[in-house]
Amino acid sequence: MQNIHKVMFVSHAIEDENDGLQQAVSLAHTSGAELRIVAVCPALPEDFEDYSDAYGEGLTGRVESSLDAVRKEQGLSAEDLPASIEVECGSAPANRVIRRVMEEDFDMVIKNVEGRSRRKGFKAMDMELLRKCPCPVWLCRPLHHGRDDIRVLVAVDPECEEGHAYDLAIRLLRLSRALADSWDGTLHIVSCWDYDVDAYLRHNFPLDLPDEEIDRIVEQAGAKHRAKLDVLIRAAGIGGAMEIHHTIANPARFIPLLVEEKEFDLLVMGTVARTGIPGFIMGNTAENILQKLGCSLLALKPASFESPVKAD
Structure with missing residues (x-):
């Protein structure tokens, strides 16, 4: 690799x-x-x-x-x-x-993983590595499938169209493709999108928008998000067998449920960094996914990440 x-x-x-x-x-x-x-x-x-x-x-x-x-x-x-x-x-x-x-x-x-490997979530040392270690961290749990049939799921956000977040998304896709090729051959890609104003539009009586119009707007937003995802996958230059799970959902809820339902062995995902704030890598979405996750995890950080741990 x-x-x-x-x-x-x-x-x-x-x-x-x-x-x-x-x-x-x-x-x-x-x-x-x-x-x-x-x-x-x-x-x-x-x-x-x-x-x-x-x-x-x-x-x-x-x-x-x-x-x-x-x-x-x-x-x-x-x-x-x-x-x-x-x-x-x-x-x-x-x-x-x-x-x-x-x-x-x-x-x-x-x-x-620390502790009882069948439990969901991660304990103290594992979370410290996820938050502070500059290189990729792979935390292992028992596999659902044989070693030649390991199932890989990668989570990406196509809204990151430039900078370190975009570079991270490309790395996630390429690394996951290489891992899938060495195992069962199919790369599963999950990307969630949300339309926050949907409920407000449907229940805002002064606007009085028909449901058909709101459905059309939401569908357009989903199509735009999917188009960005397709562009990102092409930019990564990956081919081979792929299955894309694209849905309107809260990723913190949907991704752990998808992992459990489809019995994925490994989730590959990135963590979010704020430039100039060493050690700030976890957003609420990432934290919530991790605490509900019951499979192995491979976590990557952006190239801009600065660890709060200093070398001797």
């Missing part, structure tokens, strides 16, 4: 993390990328300092065992997919990961 040269898999080294490790190994192998596994853990209390070496070795050994199992399952040897393992002990694990990303130019961070 283009532009993926360094992948970091974040491990807690205390539970089964094979869902995420499978994705990290597969992506690194198909992209020819370097794979680094970083096991994050709390620092030992002073009373246990004598055990620090054994502590680190135990965590490393557990990760190595998981990595060997995943390689074997994918038919790879250590020579086919070399990987380095490092242990990162201390507080604020998300910030530690983000500093490594910035200092060593990682192209993607992959990890399992």
Whole structure:
């Protein structure tokens, strides 16, 4: 996969993390990328300092065992997919990961979702990475389908016709196309539009507009939005099998329901940045989607994003 040269898999080294490790190994192998596994853990209390070496070795050994199992399952040897393992002990694990990303130019961070993976939404460390990490973050849950049939859904807003938001939409489509091509082959694209004044026009008695006229206006607005979506897809230069889910709806409600109904394995979406405000990446729509989401998530940020976490 283009532009993926360094992948970091974040491990807690205390539970089964094979869902995420499978994705990290597969992506690194198909992209020819370097794979680094970083096991994050709390620092030992002073009373246990004598055990620090054994502590680190135990965590490393557990990760190595998981990595060997995943390689074997994918038919790879250590020579086919070399990987380095490092242990990162201390507080604020998300910030530690983000500093490594910035200092060593990682192209993607992959990890399992925190807590019970079947629950919807994301917990503290995951949300910190989504809010603050400058590179794409892939948070993994168990798949609905086999590894060759993973179903990808990408959410885009065609109203972003210029600048960093437009560039982000193009990146979302191209990356999602590449992922879909490596799996079930069909890329699903969702784009929601809303006509806020619809209800006001229908219930504004002094205006007394007939429903047929309002329907015509709303239909025109939807056609204009769809035309912009088609232009965006053409600008991304992607082809192949596609299914477009274009509807008038609140995206924060519609997208999680679509994911659940169609059993998508991965949602690819962008987060919104305000230029000049480091760390401000989440709008209300994105936050609401995330808290209702029950599948894996791959989140990208605009090129203009500035992390509030500073490199050492």
